[in-house]
Amino acid sequence: MSGLEPFGARLRRAMDERGPLCVGIDPHASLLAEWGLNDDVAGLERFSRTVVEAVADRVAVLKPQSAFFERFGSRGVAVLEKSVAEARAAGALVVMDAKRGDIGSTMAAYAESFLHKDAPLFSDALTVSPYLGYGSLSPAVALARESGAGLFVLALTSNPEGGEVQHAVRPGGRNVGATMLAHLAAENAGEEPLGSFGAVVGATLGDLSSYDLDINGPLLAPGIGAQGATPADLPGVFGAAVRNVVPNVSRGVLRHGPDVVALRDAAERFAEEIRHTVTSS
Numbered sequence: 001m002s003g004l005e006p007f008g009a010r011l012r013r014a015m016d017e018r019g020p021l022c023v024g025i026d027p028h029a030s031l032l033a034e035w036g037l038n039d040d041v042a043g044l045e046r047f048s049r050t051v052v053e054a055v056a057d058r059v060a061v062l063k064p065q066s067a068f069f070e071r072f073g074s075r076g077v078a079v080l081e082k083s084v085a086e087a088r089a090a091g092a093l094v095v096m097d098a099k100r101g102d103i104g105s106t107m108a109a110y111a112e113s114f115l116h117k118d119a120p121l122f123s124d125a126l127t128v129s130p131y132l133g134y135g136s137l138s139p140a141v142a143l144a145r146e147s148g149a150g151l152f153v154l155a156l157t158s159n160p161e162g163g164e165v166q167h168a169v170r171p172g173g174r175n176v177g178a179t180m181l182a183h184l185a186a187e188n189a190g191e192e193p194l195g196s197f198g199a200v201v202g203a204t205l206g207d208l209s210s211y212d213l214d215i216n217g218p219l220l221a222p223g224i225g226a227q228g229a230t231p232a233d234l235p236g237v238f239g240a241a242v243r244n245v246v247p248n249v250s251r252g253v254l255r256h257g258p259d260v261v262a263l264r265d266a267a268e269r270f271a272e273e274i275r276h277t278v279t280s281s
């Protein structure tokens with residue numbers, strides 16, 4: 001199978017050209033209501049199409065949250081397929097936020113669903129959970145390499161509950177989150193200009209200088225906006241690794257809809273703040 005250029009290289013170029021902002025497509029029922037849309041498939045489709053129209057030709061990454069589409073069954077998933085195709089056609093990279101994770105043989109099927117180049121839901125990258133053991137992700141790593149896709153592996157998540165798993169200390173003294181970062185650094189070793197295997201590290205977590213964030217791969221940083229972090233927090237959280245950070249904003253942008261111009265302006269304000277803090281750090 002001849003794949004695309006590796007995700008890390010495509011992402012680095014998109015970040016250089018468009019800035020690193022990732023806008024989430026999270027059609028919460030409450031947002032559909034705020035936008036004056038019904039909580040049904042037509043409302044979902046209108047919401048998703050509007051976000052794509054507003055920002056897919058200008059931000060580096062769009063991240064649809066699969067859960068909000070799956071809520072509507074097969075017709076919701078059909079909307080998701082269409083949104084992925086439209087976003088990619090407009091030049092955005094799509095990170096499918098489905099947070100899959102299972103035993104290896106089942107993980108292989110999840111990988112086929114999102115990372116095989118002919119899959120209806122093929123995405124440039126997929127969020128995955130390593131909490132069945134990092135090695136359980138091997139089939140997804142292998143298929144991503146073949147397709148030129150990437151993964152974002154949950155390492156240190158933005159939610160306050162994540163610590164009970166991720167801060168657990170392993171024999172030898174390294175905690176679980178740091179162990180995931182070390183696996184990713186090994187995965188990305190020698191890749192230029194950037195590896196394709198990223199970590200999810202919340203922007204809400206405060207000073208992370210005790211972690212080695214230098215994984216030669218992207219760091220997807222959710223938590224800006226609705227969860228309380230701001231672009232100004234990024235250098236303090238990520239230190240020198242800030243240049244590899246892909247900050248995600250979902251509700252912080254989406255609450256400005258349904259007006260396309262207002263959505264676009266909101267994304268541009270976040271993008272500008274991020275550009276400013278990253279380049280001046």
Ligand SMILES: O=C(O)c1cc(=O)[nH]c(=O)n1[C@@H]1O[C@H](COP(=O)(O)O)[C@@H](O)[C@H]1O
Pocket residue numbers: 024026065097127156157158159200201202222223224225226227248249250251252
């Ligand atoms: O993988 C993610 O994207 C993710 C990881 C994490 O640690 N925290 C987190 O909030 N997310 C996702 O990022 C988005 C954050 O949305 P907002 O809080 O509305 O900006 C949601 O789609 C979450 O599912």
